[in-house]
Amino acid sequence: MTDHIRPLIAGNWKMNGLKASTAEFEAMLAGAAEVTGKADLLVCPPATLLAGFADKARGTRAVAVGAQDCHAKASGAHTGDLSAEMLADAGASAIIVGHSERRADHGESDVVVHQKTEAVWRAGLVAIVCVGETQQQRDAGQTLDILRGQLNLSLPQGSTAANLTVAYEPVWAIGTGLTPTAKDVEQIHAFIRTLLIERFNGEGARMRILYGGSVKPSNAAELMAVANVNGALVGGASLKAADFLAIAKGC
Numbered sequence: 578m579t580d581h582i583r584p585l586i587a588g589n590w591k592m593n594g595l596k597a598s599t600a601e602f603e604a605m606l607a608g609a610a611e612v613t614g615k616a617d618l619l620v621c622p623p624a625t626l627l628a629g630f631a632d633k634a635r636g637t638r639a640v641a642v643g644a645q646d647c648h649a650k651a652s653g654a655h656t657g658d659l660s661a662e663m664l665a666d667a668g669a670s671a672i673i674v675g676h677s678e679r680r681a682d683h684g685e686s687d688v689v690v691h692q693k694t695e696a697v698w699r700a701g702l703v704a705i706v707c708v709g710e711t712q713q714q715r716d717a718g719q720t721l722d723i724l725r726g727q728l729n730l731s732l733p734q735g736s737t738a739a740n741l742t743v744a745y746e747p748v749w750a751i752g753t754g755l756t757p758t759a760k761d762v763e764q765i766h767a768f769i770r771t772l773l774i775e776r777f778n779g780e781g782a783r784m785r786i787l788y789g790g791s792v793k794p795s796n797a798a799e800l801m802a803v804a805n806v807n808g809a810l811v812g813g814a815s816l817k818a819a820d821f822l823a824i825a826k827g828c
């Protein structure tokens with residue numbers, strides 16, 4: 578048996594949100610008290626909004642603020658990039674790394690994800706490392722092999738329940754309205770848990786494994802009830818406070 582793991586509902590706003598969206602974040606802060614008995618909340622807005630959101634959240638402890646990516650280096654001649662240290666300075670407590678959109682749009686390999694995870698730790702933050710198979714890989718029956726490879730290469734030695742969260746996000750379920758069945762999610766999360774325990778022992782038993790991909794208020798309770806699902810990484814439905822909070826209520 579693994580210990581009870583407190584769920585995390587994390588919102589990934591991706592490339593969405595202007596200053597006007599601060600009102601939505603404020604609504605999340607206002608409604609968070611109703612759900613903090615059930616889950617921790619984290620919102621990862623675009624970097625342009627991060628410091629502003631962190632200022633609003635400061636002192637409330639209701640919703641943590643995170644980032645969606647970072648550079649592996651702490652500083653230097655990397656035009657347009659942001660380091661984990663800068664994101665920490667802006668108020669982030671966690672950084673998503675290895676999202677499939679970054680892997681696809683920016684050619685991020687597992688080796689790069691590994692380096693970025695260590696960068697997140699160097700800045701004292703929690704890394705949320707994303708893994709997941711494409712439709713093509715799924716159809717070819719390669720899902721577990723792909724996940725094993727991604728996890729082996731992306732997760733550094735020294736991963737602990739405190740510094741690392743895994744997010745299983747099947748690429749074909751992202752933004753499509755499609756989700757795996759609860760049975761599939763159970764099987765895959767159990768597989769991930771076994772790998773984490775093999776490699777990180779007790780820490781692996783306590784690490785959060787989030788599910789991501791078309792999580793909505795209507796399917797959250799069923800998905801969150803699955804064994805070894807310790808929360809969600811939510812895209813589209815995290816942009817609206819009402820939906821985001823409703824998902825957390827489903828924990």
Ligand SMILES: O=C(CO)COP(=O)(O)O
Nearest residue numbers: 589751752790791812813
């Ligand atoms: O990619 C995701 C979160 O990181 C999931 O996105 P959707 O919830 O919009 O499918």
